[in-house]
Amino acid sequence: MQITPYSAPDFDPYGDRDTPDEEGGPWIAPTASGPLAARLRIPGSKSLTNRELVLAALADGPSLLRAPLRSRDTALMVEALRSLGVAIEEVPGEGGFGPDLLVTPPEELTGSTSIDCGLAGTVMRFVPPLAALALGPVAFDGDEHARRRPMRTSIEALRALGVEVSDEGRGALPFTVHGSGAIRGGELEIDASASSQFVSGLLLAAPRFEEGLRLRHTGERLPSLPHIEMTIHALRARGVEVASPEPGVWSVEPGPIGALDVDIEPDLSNAAPFLAAALVAGGTVSIDGWPASTTQVGDDLRELLPRLGAEVRLEEGTLTVDGGAGVLGGSRPPALDLDLSTGGELAPAIVALQAFAEGPGTVTGIGHLRGHETDRLMALAAVFADVGGQVTELDEGLAITPRAMHGGPWRVFADHRMATAAAIVGLAVEGIAVDDIGATAKTLPEFPELWARMLRGSEPEPAGPAGIDLLGL
Incomplete structure (x- = not known):
């Protein structure tokens, strides 16, 4: 068996993909032109x-x-x-x-x-x-x-x-x-x-x-x-x-830790923005390789997204989210108060969806997000204010009051989930200009490419260097 030293992947967030200008300016989140019909595979957790x-x-x-x-x-x-x-x-x-x-x-x-x-x-x-x-x-x-x-x-x-x-x-x-x-x-x-x-x-x-x-x-x-x-x-x-x-x-008892060959599951939390896209653009997004049982908090999406108006089904290892007409087709998520204390990393995607809801809602149980890559509560409140939305900090969460939003700068604060939340908003709001889409390299280096292919329905291509298998796009 041939073996080679591990080498880190290239984290250029753009590579040969579309960039807004040659100076490395902001990434303009693409808007959806119609309902989705996408099937994809997410790299490991x-x-x-x-x-x-x-x-x-x-x-x-x-x-x-x-x-x-x-x-x-x-x-x-x-x-x-x-x-x-x-x-x-x-x-x-x-x-x-x-x-x-x-x-x-x-x-x-x-x-x-x-x-x-x-x-x-x-x-x-x-x-x-x-x-x-x-x-x-x-x-x-x-x-x-x-x-x-x-x-x-x-x-x-x-x-x-x-x-x-x-x-x-x-x-x-x-x-x-x-x-x-x-x-x-x-x-x-x-x-x-x-x-x-x-x-x-x-x-x-x-x-x-x-x-x-x-x-x-x-x-x-x-x-x-x-x-x-x-x-x-x-x-x-x-x-x-x-x-x-x-x-x-x-x-934990002292003793040996056994050697083991392990299959790494897809990162279900990284699937959140893609599945949320179905509720904004309408249509369906399917994720292959979804485990029947798992310890990943991203599996909470199977319970959360139906509460926000989606139809969700898991069949033979493929999770499909049907957003119906979606926000662009006039179907808004219901106004909800959600406790995400067990799955706080899903909060940015859920807040982005609630910004399009029928009425005010809250996400609570997420006070600990103040100590993540950035203070996510502060950051979400700030960036939504920048584009006309209204997200207010609570002691242990956020209150979201849907408003008509407009294009403008979206600050990422070096946080990958702030960047992917911007992509969700940008499906329905033109001109969301993300200052650092490269932050997604923290857990999903090919995010911009995968997002663009999901929207334009391109033919499948071989897996990229981070192991993304694009199926039927």
């Missing part, structure tokens, strides 16, 4: 890819990740693990998704290195416990926006476990983990109210702690519980004994 990369790096033998996502977040994770001594190589894949990844863990993780987290929460929160298991200091830093993301819980958790962390009191990037090659483990209390990733990052490494880990969440809320369930499922699949004896408490 970022959440699953990065969890499986971490577990493979700690496993007791080589693991093969089939159809992994190739994006900026996963490339950053690959490079972070390689800097700790993990071998990650490309091997031929099947099914048009690009190469698979063969991950071979080292006998010992090595420190005395630096790690670029970019804007990836999974890197900045999953990798520090691994760095503590390595020998030598590991310096962490990232993009400018990453330095504003909450990290104090991870830093204080490592200190409580006996790990030296230098952050000059910031509780944020940059910081340095001084690894000693081992973590004792045992009892630990944290407040993970800001992100479930604080819990997942500790659970993923916990089997390698000398005493395992009994972790208790002390905060009043815990967002995105399905992501913790995803972590637990991935651990159990590799033979790790993990339990949750009561809500907010998890125990």
Whole structure:
């Protein structure tokens, strides 16, 4: 079998695709000219890819990740693990998704290195416990926006476990983990109210702690519980004994993490803007490869979109959303109050749909989104105001009052989901000018190309470098 070192994909957001001008100006979100009839396939889940990369790096033998996502977040994770001594190589894949990844863990993780987290929460929160298991200091830093993301819980958790962390009191990037090659483990209390990733990052490494880990969440809320369930499922699949004896408490027994060959599911949250498009433009959008059961929060779309007026069916692994006449055909979503506490990453797409609804609505349970790639509540309120809409911040969510919108600049704030929300609005509002469509490279580098083909109904073409298989477009 021929193997080659992993190389990050090219993240040029435009490439040979249409750009508004030769100076690299804003991306003008295309409007829909009629109902859709699109069928497509979405690349692998970022959440699953990065969890499986971490577990493979700690496993007791080589693991093969089939159809992994190739994006900026996963490339950053690959490079972070390689800097700790993990071998990650490309091997031929099947099914048009690009190469698979063969991950071979080292006998010992090595420190005395630096790690670029970019804007990836999974890197900045999953990798520090691994760095503590390595020998030598590991310096962490990232993009400018990453330095504003909450990290104090991870830093204080490592200190409580006996790990030296230098952050000059910031509780944020940059910081340095001084690894000693081992973590004792045992009892630990944290407040993970800001992100479930604080819990997942500790659970993923916990089997390698000398005493395992009994972790208790002390905060009043815990967002995105399905992501913790995803972590637990991935651990159990590799033979790790993990339990949750009561809500907010998890125990992981020490022991080996089994080597495992894993098929990575499509990223169902990345499917959200494409499925939402059917409700705006009308017609149908189908996503192939949709799992019958999954731990991904994107599967909540099967329940959410019917409440917003769509017909949804899952048949033989293909999810189809029928938006009927759509907003452009005079059919507006009903006014709803929605709780997205378990699936906050879907909020930008849902808010974009509610901006066209029959009346005012709310999205609540998403206060933790203030600490994501940007303060998403602030950002959504600001960009809708820029184009004539009305979105108002609440303590734990947003209130949406539909208004006639107009074209204008749409600021992304380095957030991929802000960019895809703009694309949804642009289907019905001419002249939405997105300042940084390249932000979508974080989890879906080919978004502009895939979006354009969905709209123009082009013939199918071979999968692109990030593994997108375009079917029947």
